[in-house]
Amino acid sequence: MKSAATAVSTIVALVLFRALCGDAKTVISVDDVQSIRVDLDLSNVARKVDERFLSVAIDASLIAEEKFMNLLNSPKLRTLAKALIPAFLRFGGTKQDFMKFNPRGRYFQARENSSRSVLEIETHQTRQHFSSLQLSNFGNVCKRLELPPLLENQLKQEWVLQSNTLLKEELEGKYKKTKFSEYALDLLYAFANCSGLDLIFGLNALLRTSENTWDSSNAELLLKYCESRQYVMSWELGNEPNSYEKKAGIRVDGYQLGQDFVHLHQILQESTIYNSSGLYGPDISQPRDHRKDLLTRFLETGAEAITACTWHHYYVNGRDTSLEDFLDPHVLDTLATKINEVFETVESVSPGKKIWLGETSSAYGGGAVGLSDTFVAGFMWLDKLGLAAKLGVDVVIRQVLIGSGTYHLVDDNLDPLPDYWLSLLYKRLVGTEVLKAEVLTNSGPKKAIRVYLHCTNRKSTHYRQGAVTLFALNLNKNEATISLPTHLANSTIEAFVLQSAEASEHSLYSRSVKLNGEVLMMVDDRTLPPLEGRELQPGEHIKLPGFSFAFYVLIEARAPVCK
Template structure:
């Protein structure tokens, strides 16, 4: 057991409850997200890249007919599957005059059909990243659009349903924003001509940048009218940093995602109000994550906090890097079994709705609480769900919600804790003290624990989860 885990084990015996009162504004929403908010990615990485992190995980070779993969992806429907990554800007599409393309990052049309069919089977929305560097000679030149046009023409001719096309990946230092804007306008013209019916027309999305406000504003000022969503990447940590496990359990680390989404979301809204803001790629750490950290229960402190904080900033999609691949995957690449973060995402989707509410409290920074109108599939209109995490390693927190009395305070609680005693770096997770794992390839019962108004809400050290107040009767949650 690591010294980090041993320290945590010792601290569990020191817990003592603290009581607090939280106030939720039940009359106004501070943020509005979308039904496809909980989303995820595939990447292009080959087996040889950072082996074995990407073994058989590339979008080119992943078994898209694996029934368990289809089933688990479908449980996050109607989320987006974004296909992206740096290699997308060297990929060639094996169609038209570019057929046959050389082995490597070559997308055959058979594989293109398989990818579209996978998304149809799982009822998820395909967002495919186009090669923005093809034929580009330098920073102030345009790309060669012939291969992109051939793919778009093939897709339209064969009536393949694609939710959106993204253009480029982290190219903010390689392309002048004015030239990239011209290319977006060119692609918009292609899409409009090939899909004259706006109801089936794919979205145009990008630039999928590492945050660069100057680049983003200049791009949107010129091409924002041609775009549907603006994407950016957020990675608060570094996968090779040995201190990452300790960093995740700090407020300064957890604050990064929400604050950056607020800043970029404001830039997008002010520059191109018609364009949605998306986190197009994110995980607890870049460089493929960190094995034993970003694929364990520990990662969930970041994941739950980031999901809730970004949604509160009116961002419409949160694309987790990845569904399969790297050391930050939601599903184990070898078994397709879920890691803890998959269950966290699934509960978020099932319980949290699209309207996010203001939470006010004079409490410790170690207890972080968010609130949203409940998903209509989880409860009737007026219901509220809170998401919580306690990053303190020795103190339990007890709290009440101001304004909830009588049966309004009755609730269902969903407490997530490490699947292994004494360590947060567990590849399994418990829901209300029961291990979550597939049963004959299907998800287990994930019902909450019913609690009456008389029992206090207690959040134990180093746990996170959700609380559903079915009878909250919140005014803002009773409106469409």
């Protein structure tokens, strides 16, 4: 610990630091700086998560008009996706239960209309590539299928209009049925394979028989096509079955849902390719009241069929939430309550079954406009990653990488938003082993400083064995000084501090982010910037600015469980 005199001098040196969300003339006083002590336990691994813990989704609404699946051939989007591996790529959502596979034959016929647009011509040429290629050799395919700039720009402009149409559909609660062809599957699989993501495809569970059992005939048609192309992938069946009655006027109880999964599992067992593939479900909304009963009944009949139990979580309603909700520790703490409820239910019926957050983001209903795609959303996202791992969730799938709504990781121009950069840093710095970290002093009625601790990602060659990564969130406008335990106080620390790219009173609404003072942006469509930390001097206190979050790599921690 520094002496009182040294501490005061440090504060005086910071007197010109402006509070991120305060008046530009406001300065930090002695009373504004919080002193936080944390305890770190490096002797024991509390939990271990899947190496694909942070995963991403593409909303099935992208397939509502098949031409927009061509966006997945964008070199920029592939570059961004590849940087997040290892990860699952879930293709699903509300629209999956309103879409049907409609094969049109291996070869796609060109329209005879000589006035076809560039979009139609390019799309047809891409289809011809797929028709003549065996996609088991993706090295050449990935290059040949890249989206030409002219076509990419046209699709991006048209996608803005399509997004508005899909949002209107969501608001009205009226979902149009859609059909998709082999071409859409090819594009999806090519994107996953070229990016190195493990694809999970969501099948339509609302195709029902007269006895209200799942009609598997269309899914079997799709499976046969994927098998003929030797596509390696996993599966889901249905999205949020607790809302089927509201969305489609069909009620499916937990017992029948479990039977439907058993049926799909039997079909997969008969496949030479998919007999050992993953099957995940039931992708239920936050279990409470009747939803909790649905989950229990589902597990009683279908637990043996699934690889992991999936459920969905959002903190707030995107239509009536506020900036304050995104920064409220009490709102963030509601996640722990929900996770514990799900674990209690699953453990009572199927002990040891892995549990995933199969779809999650900040606000449901497509996200909160002006919040879910801005800097402030990072507080909910990073805290969810820390808390979910701490409580034993094995995989967290972010809604969405690309798709309709406002909770995406990349914008309509396919440029990365703040939550993308946060996710990328998490991937690079945070390992699978969860360690214990506890805030010993946290002033005020609300716990504004939240900390989590993992072994540093062992695949990073930049750090020596035994390094640990502490990540922290400051939900307060005032700077915090974090003191480490004595035996770590002199460790070399590399800091990665993320702040809004703007310093005005609207900073939390920024769609850009700074890393250690430098605004993050792609160098070009195929190149990400170097994400460089700032080395702190041995003995130097960790200073976490107001309204920021950061990763601190303790390079010389020498944690025995991280070697």
